[in-house]
Amino acid sequence: MPRADFDHVTTWVFDLDHTLYPPDMALFDQINVKMTAYVMQALGVSRDEADHLRHRYWRDHGTTLAGLMDLHGVDPGPYLHEVHQIDFSVLAPDAELAARLRALPGRRIVYTNGTAPYAEQVIAARGLDGLFDAVYGVEHAGLRPKPERVAFERVFARDGLDPARAAMFEDDPRNLAAPHAMGLRTVHVAPEPAPAEHIHHHTDDLTAFLGAVTG
Numbered sequence: 001m002p003r004a005d006f007d008h009v010t011t012w013v014f015d016l017d018h019t020l021y022p023p024d025m026a027l028f029d030q031i032n033v034k035m036t037a038y039v040m041q042a043l044g045v046s047r048d049e050a051d052h053l054r055h056r057y058w059r060d061h062g063t064t065l066a067g068l069m070d071l072h073g074v075d076p077g078p079y080l081h082e083v084h085q086i087d088f089s090v091l092a093p094d095a096e097l098a099a100r101l102r103a104l105p106g107r108r109i110v111y112t113n114g115t116a117p118y119a120e121q122v123i124a125a126r127g128l129d130g131l132f133d134a135v136y137g138v139e140h141a142g143l144r145p146k147p148e149r150v151a152f153e154r155v156f157a158r159d160g161l162d163p164a165r166a167a168m169f170e171d172d173p174r175n176l177a178a179p180h181a182m183g184l185r186t187v188h189v190a191p192e193p194a195p196a197e198h199i200h201h202h203t204d205d206l207t208a209f210l211g212a213v214t215g
Contacts, residue, residue: 003212003213003215005185005200005201006167006185006213008164008165009105009106009165009166009167009185010105010106010107010162010165010166011106011107011108011109011159011161011162011165011166011167012101012104012106012107012108012109012166012167012169013109013110013111013161013166013167013168013169013179013184014108014109014110014111014132014168014169015110015111015112015146015168015169015170015171015172015175015189016110016111016112016114016119016122016123017031017112017114017122017171018171018189018190019169019170019171019189019206020097020110020122020123020126020128020206021091021094021122021126023171023191025090025091025092026090027086027088027090027091027122030086030087030090031083031084031086032054034082034083034084034085034086035054035064035083036050036051036054037050038079038082038083039051039053039054039064039068042068042072042074042079043072053067057071061145062113062144062145062146062147062148062151063113063138063145065079065080065138065143065145066143066144066145069143076143080114080115080138080139084114084115084117084118084121088121088122088124088125089125091122091125091126092125092126093125093126093127094126094127094128094207095127096207097126097128097206097207097210098126098127098128098131100206100207100210100211100214101128101131101210102131103210103214104210104213104214105214107133107134107161108131108132108133109132109133109134109135109136109159109161110123110132110134110135110136111136111137111146111152111155112135112136112137112138113137113138113145113146114137114138115137115138115139116135116136116137116139116140117137118137119135119137120135123135134159136155136158136159138151140154140155140158141154141155142154146170146172146175146178147172147174147175147177147178148178149178149181149182151178152178152179152182153182156182163179163182163183163184164183164184166179166183166184166185167184167185167186167187168184168185168186168187169187169189169206170186170187170188170189171188171189171190173188173190173194173196173198173199176188176196176198176199177196177198180197180198180199180200181198185200185201186198186199186200186201187199187200187201187202187203187209188201188202188203189202189203189204189206189209190202190204191204192204
């Protein structure tokens with residue numbers, strides 16, 4: 001991984017879930033349970049049907065919430081509050097990741113399809129407080145989710161970043177397509193690679209990758 005690939009980067013954009021903490025910490029498993037329960041209640045369907053719709057809406061609309069809003073007119077406020085009422089104690093602080101983030105030159109921001117208050121709780125539980133210049137949630141994208149390009153455009157415009165001088169770290173490969181098209185350097189953070197033209201780099205170890213970038 002050539003360090004020169006990141007010499008131009010002045011803004012480092014990080015997704016949250018399964019990016020700033022590993023999937024095996026299973027935080028999002030709790031959110032999946034909450035989302036399924038909310039779909040059951042909102043649509044009056046069985047647990048199996050709700051679980052199916054939760055995944056289908058995520059696949060087809062970017063997030064379960066987007067599907068509920070687009071197809072059923074669900075009010076996003078109560079949904080976003082309820083699904084993020086979870087136990088953050090499953091997350092462990094990561095001093096080494098914190099050090100690698102601190103060493104990055106330029107600005108560091110978080111952009112998640114969750115809410116900013118939820119992201120702040122995750123950041124705190126991971127011991128990453130004070131390392132990010134801004135934290136953006138789906139509310140800052142007008143409730144439109146990644147991978148929609150308009151969502152990125154709204155958040156990036158709000159932040160004022162220059163896409164040609166930014167890098168995006170993300171676990172969901174489809175969420176890197178729009179950033180790539182906008183000119184960002186893209187890094188897929190996941191246990192397994194998903195080769196695609198819009199992905200510049202893959203890593204299964206964010207801490208080690210950032211160490212290689214900063215030397």
